[in-house]
Structure formats: structure tokens, C-alpha cells
Amino acid sequence: EVQILESGGGLAQIGGSLRLSCAASGFVFRSYAMNWVRQAPGKELEWVSGITSGGGRPFYADSVKGRFTISRDNSNNRLNLQMNTLRAEDTATYYCAKGRYGDPKSEMDHWGQGTLVTVSS
Amino acid sequence: DIQMTQSPSSLSASVGDRVIITCQASQVISIFLNWYQQKPGRAPKLLIYGASNLETGVPSRFSGSGSGTDFTFTISSLQPEDIATYYCQQYNTLPITFGGGTKVESK
Numbered sequence: 001e002v003q004i005l006e007s008g009g010g011l012a013q014i015g016g017s018l019r020l021s022c023a024a025s026g027f028v029f030r031s032y033a034m035n036w037v038r039q040a041p042g043k044e045l046e047w048v049s050g051i052t053s054g055g056g057r058p059f060y061a062d063s064v065k066g067r068f069t070i071s072r073d074n075s076n077n078r079l080n081l082q083m084n085t086l087r088a089e090d091t092a093t094y095y096c097a098k099g100r101y102g103d104p105k106s107e108m109d110h111w112g113q114g115t116l117v118t119v120s121s
Numbered sequence: 122d123i124q125m126t127q128s129p130s131s132l133s134a135s136v137g138d139r140v141i142i143t144c145q146a147s148q149v150i151s152i153f154l155n156w157y158q159q160k161p162g163r164a165p166k167l168l169i170y171g172a173s174n175l176e177t178g179v180p181s182r183f184s185g186s187g188s189g190t191d192f193t194f195t196i197s198s199l200q201p202e203d204i205a206t207y208y209c210q211q212y213n214t215l216p217i218t219f220g221g222g223t224k225v226e227s228k
Contacts, residue, residue, distance in 0.1 A: 035217070037165075045157075045165060045208055047217040061216045062122070095164055105212045107155045109176070111164035 002026040002110045006096050009115030012086050016119075022079040022096030022112060030054070030074035033099030035108055036081050038092035038117075048094070049081065050104025059104055064090075086119045093117075123148050123211050127220035133228040140196040142223045144209035149189050153213035156185055156194045159222075160205045168207075169194065201227070 008020040022034070035050040049070040051058045058070045069082040079096055093116050097108035124147035134140050144154065152172035157165040167176045169185035172192060182197045196203055204227055209220040 044222045045159075045210075045219040047210075047219065050215070050217070059215050097165075100170070104217065105153070105215060107167055107170035107176075107212065108165075108210075109167050109170075111166070113164055 002098065004096050004098065004110055004112035006094065006112045006115040009094065009117045011118045011120065012083075014086060014088060014119055014121045016086050017082070017084045018086065018117060020081040020083065020094055020096075020115060020117070022081075024077045024079065024096075024098065027098070027110075029072075029077040031102060033102055033104040033106065034072060034079045035097045035099060035104055036070065036079075037095045037097050037108070037111075038090075039095070039114075040089070040092040043092075046092075050099070051079070052104065053102035083117070086117075088119050088121075091117060091119045122216055123150060123214055123218050125209055125211055125218050125220040127207075127209055127223050129223060130221060131224040131226065133226045134199050135228045136199055136201060138199045138228075140199050140203075140225060142194040142207055142209075144187075144192045144194070144220050146190045146192075146211055146213075148214075150211045150213035152188045153211055154185075154187065154192050155210045155212065156183075157208045157210060158203075158205045159208065165208065196225075199225070 036048040093114040096112040098110040100106040156169040
């Protein structure tokens with residue numbers, strides 16, 4: 001059974017940093033792209049970042065480019081999101097989602113339950 | 122970025138009703154379109170991929186169609202457990218983008 005569990009959310013200050021992590025199991029982690037998708041309270045889904053199965057190609061939404069860094073550890077089945085220079089508009093639930101194939105340009109077939117990030121002064 | 126416009130933004134329907142949601146892309150995206158269901162406080166769930174393919178385990182009352190820029194999602198006979206928000210999502214071009222969502226409520 002595929003399991004995805006996010007951690008690392010919490011309260012951060014504007015301009016501060018936070019590191020999210022996602023532990024995956026039940027599938028061959030190194031074979032699939034992984035993504036971060038966020039949802040501000042009461043708002044729609046927003047894709048934040050994705051990374052290819054091998055980890056060599058990260059991709060970002062313009063809203064986070066230069067501030068967020070996605071990485072993966074295929075030895076330990078973990079996905080990370082380093083979030084720097086946080087803004088109030090980064091407040092959201094962050095979901096870790098598995099891609100169907102090795103490229104992020106695919107459907108996201110399994111999702112974690114999300115971790116809440118609140119950015120405030 | 123490709124903009125995804127969903128309509129309506131909300132609707133009310135009765136059990137047994139046919140529900141239709143549309144999604145329009147700002148550029149041609151072939152069939153690279155998925156549909157997700159999200160219930161309050163829960164993660165999204167993939168229902169339809171590649172515009173018309175039913176994800177394993179998803180009831181057959183859900184269906185999708187379309188290609189190019191115009192897509193349709195249908196629930197043939199609404200069930201109580203289908204009360205949720207539905208999102209379309211394109212993956213033709215990065216960044217991946219989602220529609221604004223359609224909230225399906227019980228009449």
C-alpha cells in the first residue's frame with residue numbers, strides 16, 4: 001500500500017525558513033516523479049514544485065522560484081522542500097504527491113494528508 | 122502559464138442528478154488533463170487521467186471527455202458521497218496548473 005506522510009509544517013515568521021519533508025513507502029520511490037502542491041485556506045490547489053525520478057531536474061512555480069528548493073533522497077525514500085524568505089501568502093497546507101511516471105508532467109496518483117504552514121509576523 | 126477555467130464554481134444537485142462540470146484551457150493541451158475530487162479536510166483524489174481514463178477503483182458513474190482546450194467531467198447519477206470540490210489540472214506544460222474548482226453541494 002502506498003503511504004505518503006508529510007512533516008515539518010508549523011509557524012514561521014515572515015522572511016524566515018522552514019523545511020518540509022515527505023516520507024514515502026509502498027512503491028519504488030526512485031522510479032517516480034514527486035511533487036509539492038499547496039492549498040491556501042479556502043482556496044484552490046496550486047502546484048509548487050516537482051522533481052524527476054532521478055532528482056536531476058527540479059521545476060518550480062514562478063511564485064516560489066528562487067525561494068524554495070526541492071530535493072529528494074532516493075536511498076531513504078524522502079522528498080524535501082526547503083522554503084526560504086517566507087511570505088504571508090505562502091501560508092497553506094502543503095501536500096506531497098506522487099507522479100505516475102518519472103517526469104512531473106503526469107497525473108498525481110497518490111497524495112499525503114498534508115502539513116500546514118503558517119507564515120506570520 | 123496555461124490558465125484553466127472551470128465552470129460553474131459551485132452547483133447544487135439532488136441525489137440521482139446528472140452533474141456536468143466544464144474546464145477550458147487557455148492553450149491547446151491535447152488530452153493532458155486530469156480531474157480530482159477533494160472532500161473537506163482531505164487530500165485530493167485522482168478520478169480521471171488523460172481526459173477520459175477512469176482511475177482504478179473509481180466508480181463508473183464518473184467520466185471525462187474532451188481534447189484540445191475544452192473538457193467535460195460528468196457524474197451520471199450523483200450519490201451522497203460525491204459531495205466534494207472537483208478540480209481539473211493540466212500537465213501538458215510546466216508549470217502544472219489547476220482550475221479554480223467546482224463545489225458540488227446537496228440540494
